[in-house]
Amino acid sequence: EDKVxxxxxxLVVHEGDTVTLNCSYEVTNFRSxxxxxxxxxxxxxxxxxxxxxxxxxxxxxxxxxxxxxLFSILNITATQTGDSAVYLCAVYSGNTPLVFGxxxxxxxxx
Amino acid sequence: xxxxIQNPRYQVTQFGKPVTLSCSQTLNHNVMYWxxxxxxxxxxxxxxxxxxxxxxxxxxxDNFQSRRPNTSFCFLDIRSPGLGDAAMYLCATSRxxxxxxxxxxxxxxxxxx
Numbered sequence: 001e002d003k004v005x006x007x008x009x010x011l012v013v014h015e016g017d018t019v020t021l022n023c024s025y026e027v028t029n030f031r032s033x034x035x036x037x038x039x040x041x042x043x044x045x046x047x048x049x050x051x052x053x054x055x056x057x058x059x060x061x062x063x064x065x066x067x068x069x070l071f072s073i074l075n076i077t078a079t080q081t082g083d084s085a086v087y088l089c090a091v092y093s094g095n096t097p098l099v100f101g102x103x104x105x106x107x108x109x110x
Numbered sequence: 111x112x113x114x115i116q117n118p119r120y121q122v123t124q125f126g127k128p129v130t131l132s133c134s135q136t137l138n139h140n141v142m143y144w145x146x147x148x149x150x151x152x153x154x155x156x157x158x159x160x161x162x163x164x165x166x167x168x169x170x171x172d173n174f175q176s177r178r179p180n181t182s183f184c185f186l187d188i189r190s191p192g193l194g195d196a197a198m199y200l201c202a203t204s205r206x207x208x209x210x211x212x213x214x215x216x217x218x219x220x221x222x223x
Contacts, residue, residue, distance in 0.1 A: 004152075034211065042114075042200055042214035043153070088152065097143060097204070098212060100152035 002027040006089050006101035013108055017079050021104045023089030024071040033072050035063055036088040038103065043088055046074070079108045113137070114215035116201050122221045123191050131186040131218045133201030141207060142184040144176060145200040147217075153200055159184060160207050188220075196222045 003026045013019055025033065032050045036043035047056040049065035049072060056063050060079075065072045076083055086103040093099070114135045123129040133142065141160050145153035157166045159178045173195070175187040188195055198219050202212040 036214075041216040042202075045211055045213065048211055097141075097155060097158055100154075102150065102152045105150075 002091065002093055002099045004089055004091050004099050004101035006087075006104050008104060009102065010105040011107070013079055013106070015080060015108055015110050017108075018075065018077045019079060019106060021074040021076075021087050021089075021106070022071060023073070023101055025089075025091045025099075026070065027091050027093040027099065029093045030067065030070075030091065031094050032092045033065055034090045034092065034098070035072070035074050036090065038086040038088055039084075046087075076106075079106075081108050081110055084108045114201060114203055114213055116199075116215035116218050118218060119216060120219050120221070122223060123188075124223050125193065126190045129188050129191055129220065131188075131199050131201075131220070133184045133186070133215055134182050135201075135203045135213075135215075136182070137203055137205075137213060138181065139203035139205050139213070140181075141204045142178060143202040143204075143212065144174075144184070144186050145202065146195075147198045147200055148196075156186070191220070191222045193222050196220055 005024050007022045034048045035046040047063045052067040060077045063074045084107050086105050088103045089101045090098040117132050143158040144156045147153040156170045178184045198217045200217045201215040204212045
């Protein structure tokens, strides 16, 4: 059975801190890994990663994939209170549309 | 703006009373998905449509049904809601099969009394 595990499940940091969120996976026929940000409503797409070692970057957020070790990290630098959200990792294997992890709840306090 | 729209945003129903949640999209995407998300849990895929082709997940209860009358609309019918069906229901779309980037609607939060 395909599985996606995120850690930590929750995290509290102060504004300005840098955080690293982890996502490990076990899937057959891996094709891509996606990160989403979910605030009080629906998930919004952040990144899609398909190749190892190539960093995707958007402002203060960046992500990288290691297909050998089967994990990805999402980094957020200089965190702001607006970064508070649940960050979801999902893996696409081509067998089922997406398999989601449980998410990491990030709280950024001023 | 192209988007995924869900109505209503909040729905209260009684135990056993049928309820329908709706989703529409202006993205002209071929694939539409319904997820159930309970508190502190990952979204759980219930089913998806590839065009008119319906794909049910093996562990989706029979109590949950779906209809897609045209490309733009997709409905989730819960025939006899139980207390355990209270959750956020997310609709998502993707351009085509094999297009893993999904665009989510704002969700409908269902409360069962």
